[in-house]
Amino acid sequence: DQQVKQNSPSLSVQEGRISILNCDYTNSMFDYFLWYKKYPAEGPTFLISISSIKDKNEDGRFTVFLNKSAKHLSLHIVPSQPGDSAVYFCAASAKGAGKSTFGDGTTLTVKP
Amino acid sequence: DGGITQSPKYLFRKEGQNVTLSCEQNLNHDAMYWYRQDPGQGLRLIYYSQIVNDFQKGDIAEGYSVSREKKESFPLTVTSAQKNPTAFYLCASSRVSVTGELFFGEGSRLTVL
Numbered sequence: 001d002q003q004v005k006q007n008s009p010s011l012s013v014q015e016g017r018i019s020i021l022n023c024d025y026t027n028s029m030f031d032y033f034l035w036y037k038k039y040p041a042e043g044p045t046f047l048i049s050i051s052s053i054k055d056k057n058e059d060g061r062f063t064v065f066l067n068k069s070a071k072h073l074s075l076h077i078v079p080s081q082p083g084d085s086a087v088y089f090c091a092a093s094a095k096g097a098g099k100s101t102f103g104d105g106t107t108l109t110v111k112p
Numbered sequence: 113d114g115g116i117t118q119s120p121k122y123l124f125r126k127e128g129q130n131v132t133l134s135c136e137q138n139l140n141h142d143a144m145y146w147y148r149q150d151p152g153q154g155l156r157l158i159y160y161s162q163i164v165n166d167f168q169k170g171d172i173a174e175g176y177s178v179s180r181e182k183k184e185s186f187p188l189t190v191t192s193a194q195k196n197p198t199a200f201y202l203c204a205s206s207r208v209s210v211t212g213e214l215f216f217g218e219g220s221r222l223t224v225l
Binding site for chain 2: 032036041042043044046093101102
């Protein structure tokens with residue numbers, strides 16, 4: 001049973017527009033959520049995170065929203081840039097678990 | 113510069129051979145992890161260690177083994193018992209904290225011929 005799901009394998013947006021990447025989870029014990037960005041043949045790099053005590057966290061062009069009742073989070077990128085083209089992974093962890101569970105990723109393509 | 117170094121970057125192996133992937137970190141992180149990525153899939157946890165001389169199985173530990181004799185090092189051995197070892201392997205480390213933010217290496221691509 002996949003506990004973290006990213007239902008859209010790919011997303012294509014125009015440069016300057018908003019990119020919205022979605023993630024759903026099933027484990028109610030998850031209390032910390034992270035987004036990572038990955039380029040081909042490289043390791044993922046941390047992008048932004050949010051604790052379950054918050055419903056929004058913003059860092060520059062990146063904003064993560066958390067809806068605990070729906071067990072849903074989303075990453076907004078505004079404005080999108082061609083350099084944002086990458087695979088984005090959603091991950092979740094539970095306090096004390098010592099490990100993160102990842103979704104399958106969404107490939108974002110930002111067209112000039 | 114601080115970071116995580118994985119080696120080799122590319123590795124070819126014949127069926128039936130064991131192979132060991134190296135992972136070294138100089139971030140002074142307590143926790144280290146091994147993930148596997150297959151095409152179109154997410155990262156699946158193989159093994160993790162939160163302290164020296166201790167490690168736990170992840171979701172797909174069968175056919176793999178690890179050791180954690182030093183804080184800086186967490187090598188992964190892919191044994192002949194692993195039925196489908198061709199994959200991209202990622203090592204990561206983190207501070208043991210509530211945030212769980214992972215720092216990843218560049219990855220090792222293993223191909224079984």
